[in-house]
Amino acid sequence: MENAEKTERDQALGQAMLNTVSSEWRSFIEPLQSIVEEVAPLVNDLEDPQLRHEMYQFLYSHISMGYIGVAHADPRYPEFWPFITNVFNTVDPNPDDMYYLTPIDGSGTYRISGYRGSVNIVDICTGGGSQLIRGGGSWGQAYANYDADDLNLQKDGYFEVLLSQERPAGHTGDWWELHPETTNINVRLIASNWAETDARLSIERLDTPAIKPRPTPEEVQDNLKQVAVWARNWAKASIQWIRGFRDIPANTVTLKQYNDLGGITVQTYIYGMFELEEDEALIYETEIPEQYRYWAIQLNDDIFRSIDWVNRQTSLNDYSARLDDDGKFRAVISARDPGVPNWLDTAGYRKGAMFGRWYKCSSTPTPTITKVKVADVRQHLPENTPVVTSEERELAIRTRRKEYQLRRRW
Amino acid sequence: MSEVSNPEVAARDAAASPLIEAEWRRYTEPLTALAGRLAGHLLHTEDGQIRHELYRTLFSQLSAAYFSQLQADPRYPDFWPMYSSAYNSQAPNPDNSHYLTPIDDDGVYRISGFRGTVKRVSFSIGTGTLYTRGTMEGGAIRSLGEYDLDDLTLGEDGAFEVLLSRERPPESGGNWWQLGAGATNILVRQTSYDWINEIDARIAIERLDGPTARPRRTEQELAAALQNMADYTEGSVRVTALYFSTIRQKFGFNRLGYIDNTEWAPVVTQRYAYGAFKLREDEALLIECQLPARCRYWSIHLTEDLGATLDYINRQTSLNGFTAHAGEDRIFRVVISAQDPGVPNWLDTTGLSTGVIQSRWEGCDAWPEFSTRLIKLADVRAEVPPDTPLIDAEQRESAIRRRRKGAQMRKRW
Numbered sequence: 001m002e003n004a005e006k007t008e009r010d011q012a013l014g015q016a017m018l019n020t021v022s023s024e025w026r027s028f029i030e031p032l033q034s035i036v037e038e039v040a041p042l043v044n045d046l047e048d049p050q051l052r053h054e055m056y057q058f059l060y061s062h063i064s065m066g067y068i069g070v071a072h073a074d075p076r077y078p079e080f081w082p083f084i085t086n087v088f089n090t091v092d093p094n095p096d097d098m099y100y101l102t103p104i105d106g107s108g109t110y111r112i113s114g115y116r117g118s119v120n121i122v123d124i125c126t127g128g129g130s131q132l133i134r135g136g137g138s139w140g141q142a143y144a145n146y147d148a149d150d151l152n153l154q155k156d157g158y159f160e161v162l163l164s165q166e167r168p169a170g171h172t173g174d175w176w177e178l179h180p181e182t183t184n185i186n187v188r189l190i191a192s193n194w195a196e197t198d199a200r201l202s203i204e205r206l207d208t209p210a211i212k213p214r215p216t217p218e219e220v221q222d223n224l225k226q227v228a229v230w231a232r233n234w235a236k237a238s239i240q241w242i243r244g245f246r247d248i249p250a251n252t253v254t255l256k257q258y259n260d261l262g263g264i265t266v267q268t269y270i271y272g273m274f275e276l277e278e279d280e281a282l283i284y285e286t287e288i289p290e291q292y293r294y295w296a297i298q299l300n301d302d303i304f305r306s307i308d309w310v311n312r313q314t315s316l317n318d319y320s321a322r323l324d325d326d327g328k329f330r331a332v333i334s335a336r337d338p339g340v341p342n343w344l345d346t347a348g349y350r351k352g353a354m355f356g357r358w359y360k361c362s363s364t365p366t367p368t369i370t371k372v373k374v375a376d377v378r379q380h381l382p383e384n385t386p387v388v389t390s391e392e393r394e395l396a397i398r399t400r401r402k403e404y405q406l407r408r409r410w
Numbered sequence: 411m412s413e414v415s416n417p418e419v420a421a422r423d424a425a426a427s428p429l430i431e432a433e434w435r436r437y438t439e440p441l442t443a444l445a446g447r448l449a450g451h452l453l454h455t456e457d458g459q460i461r462h463e464l465y466r467t468l469f470s471q472l473s474a475a476y477f478s479q480l481q482a483d484p485r486y487p488d489f490w491p492m493y494s495s496a497y498n499s500q501a502p503n504p505d506n507s508h509y510l511t512p513i514d515d516d517g518v519y520r521i522s523g524f525r526g527t528v529k530r531v532s533f534s535i536g537t538g539t540l541y542t543r544g545t546m547e548g549g550a551i552r553s554l555g556e557y558d559l560d561d562l563t564l565g566e567d568g569a570f571e572v573l574l575s576r577e578r579p580p581e582s583g584g585n586w587w588q589l590g591a592g593a594t595n596i597l598v599r600q601t602s603y604d605w606i607n608e609i610d611a612r613i614a615i616e617r618l619d620g621p622t623a624r625p626r627r628t629e630q631e632l633a634a635a636l637q638n639m640a641d642y643t644e645g646s647v648r649v650t651a652l653y654f655s656t657i658r659q660k661f662g663f664n665r666l667g668y669i670d671n672t673e674w675a676p677v678v679t680q681r682y683a684y685g686a687f688k689l690r691e692d693e694a695l696l697i698e699c700q701l702p703a704r705c706r707y708w709s710i711h712l713t714e715d716l717g718a719t720l721d722y723i724n725r726q727t728s729l730n731g732f733t734a735h736a737g738e739d740r741i742f743r744v745v746i747s748a749q750d751p752g753v754p755n756w757l758d759t760t761g762l763s764t765g766v767i768q769s770r771w772e773g774c775d776a777w778p779e780f781s782t783r784l785i786k787l788a789d790v791r792a793e794v795p796p797d798t799p800l801i802d803a804e805q806r807e808s809a810i811r812r813r814r815k816g817a818q819m820r821k822r823w
Binding site (some may be wrong): 021032049059064072077079080082134209210213214393398410 | 435444445449450456471475488495496524592613622624626627628629633721758806808810816821823
């Protein structure tokens with residue numbers, strides 16, 4: 001191996017060329033080396049080496065994501081890429097969602113086609129700003145949350161819809177309006193029951209040549225330099241978002257809309273911070289709206305990653321949660337397993353967020369939160385709350401892990 | 411977690427400390443040498459576009475390294491999308507979706523899912539450290555066993571489950587595959603002919619021994635992974651550069667021949683032909699071969715010199731047994747060129763003057779021999795049978811639009 005390498009390198013690379021290569025490459029790597037400077041001051045408890053190394057992991061996740069988001073994605077040749085996941089874990093991925101993102105150009109004509117699948121909701125959100133396309137820091141706004149169920153679905157759930165500023169002359173099929181300042185389409189496949197089938201989607205731009213040219217050196221340069229900007233701005237955005245939850249006391253929650261930060265316009269969000277010692281628990285209690293399309297609650301760590309929902313029970317929704325006889329939903333948030341069905345596992349994080357969703361609900365109740373000792377949780381729950389054994393818990397986690405992997409994550 | 415008296419103050423102090431900058435520098439500094447260490451493998455270093463394609467490839471593998479080093483875990487396996495149009499290194503076959511997970515050879519695993527309708531779903535149990543660490547210290551990726559999903563007992567809807575372990579568990583009468591000693595990874599290949607209409611398998615993997623809930627990663631685990639990011643990135647690019655260099659040494663340019671891929675965890679029932687192309691803008695390479703009477707899968711595609719497959723979503727850089735055109739004489743004729751020669755079987759170099767050709771043949775009753783001829787682009791029509799269809803710009807556009815749609819309909823990331 002060493003010899004073959006040496007032969008080719010000796011042939012090909014003189015010192016002058018090596019200098020050119022090194023300096024071009026440094027212009028992409030050096031900006032990555034400084035992203036920590038603006039991010040670290042926002043992160044709490046960095047004297048803890050585990051949290052510090054989770055921050056480094058978090059930074060690399062954004063570098064990784066930035067490559068796909070800016071160096072691979074292209075509004076002229078759109079492709080839905082797997083946006084936030086358990087791997088690209090930032091700004092609170094909803095454990096029930098598969099997210100697909102593509103940059104687009106508001107003046108273009110696009111066709112989305114695919115198969116609807118059976119998940120609760122296929123939400124197709126058109127938005128503006130530079131954050132979702134270049135990590136550019138401006139969020140713009142969500143212009144529309146289109147619903148695949150409003151389309152004319154054919155046999156097998158096949159659909160096709162055109163998107164453009166004006167309905168193309170003579171087009172009688174499905175059409176959705178594009179605001180001229182649209183920069184991106186963010187798709188959410190929302191499944192309460194993870195065993196449902198996800199939609200398969202493709203997007204094409206119709207008003208550009210079919211053949212994509214090779215990227216020029218200048219385009220590659222711009223994109224690779226932007227990876228550091230993406231990484232820094234997304235890491236900061238995630239942490240700053242959760243810092244906003246400090247406007248109410250820890251261990252309380254309130255309601256909010258996030259139309260300005262790429263949130264779903266037909267969804268009300270629930271947020272609040274938890275702060276717990278190892279022997280403590282929060283009882284999260286809420287009425288359930290009479291009618292709802294979807295609702296959920298999950299936990300985040302202190303930099304707004306969703307706590308590992310694939311390998312731990314850190315989220316519940318209208319399908320996986322158990323309701324009490326009085327129709328209320330009560331969950332227990334704690335580090336230790338309280339042995340009740342609706343446990344939300346903090347995974348040992350002492351600080352983090354509770355984040356919930358009411359999607360197209362007839363009402364939007366505000367949950368109440370009560371801090372108790374984890375040993376005492378049963379005193380605060382209905383008597384007939386089932387006991388979950390460790391075997392049953394193991395099975396529940398194994399089922400989560402399998403069903404999540406079977407979804408169309410990437 | 412350590413006890414903290416005033417967390418907010420402590421956080422500011424820690425952030426201000428040089429410790430964080432020093433640690434982050436330690437985890438990023440090895441990246442700075444990558445391009446210099448690999449540029450010698452380029453055949454056209456003086457071409458700025460080619461150099462920037464190397465930088466893009468390195469970033470693609472740095473992005474993949476995050477999956478490989480900072481997410482993947484043999485104790486909590488999860489198939490990650492190792493090669494794709496985005497993670498484009500080691501010459502991904504455009505007809506495949508590839509998924510990888512690290513495993514421990516003494517673990518007990520269960521793979522389950524739904525078969526789908528793609529042509530082939532194969533699982534390769536491999537050795538070595540290349541796929542898990544990006545390095546060759548543990549040798550190449552020999553296959554310890556290659557398993558075909560269609561050999562399992564499938565349930566309704568194509569549902570399946572198979573156990574994997576060193577020894578067959580005593581009470582298990584169901585599907586079982588052996589994990590050979592030294593196994594470090596499982597690579598899944600889903601191979602499709604008709605990208606729009608075939609449905610990919612859905613696959614999950616679980617480890618059955620060991621604790622169920624995944625613990626948070628320790629500082630030490632994260633530190634080790636962070637330190638390996640540059641090695642993975644470099645190794646996954648260098649391995650193909652070296653491999654392609656041996657192809658050029660063996661065949662020279664514009665010739666195609668079979669290569670024994672045993673050391674590289676191939677699909678064991680498949681034969682691999684390779685060649686390097688070298689073309690001026692007004693030239694074309696005409697490859698001809700007699701198609702076998704029976705063949706389960708065959709394909710041909712083009713890559714860059716360093717192993718990135720040429721854009722197969724937005725250009726016609728690959729053909730397979732479904733998309734290729736064959737004449738009455740069952741001879742497959744394909745034209746490799748930068749300009750569209752107007753024949754159905756065009757492989758588009760995207761303007762590159764050099765690159766690599768790969769062709770795969772599986773389940774065939776004969777192995778085709780390839781003839782190659784370097785001709786003038788203007789003479790292509792004279793060199794192919796008169797009944798070869800003429801493809802105009804509009805037909806080409808629509809073929810490319812079909813590719814793009816099909817590629818996206820697949821489960822591929």
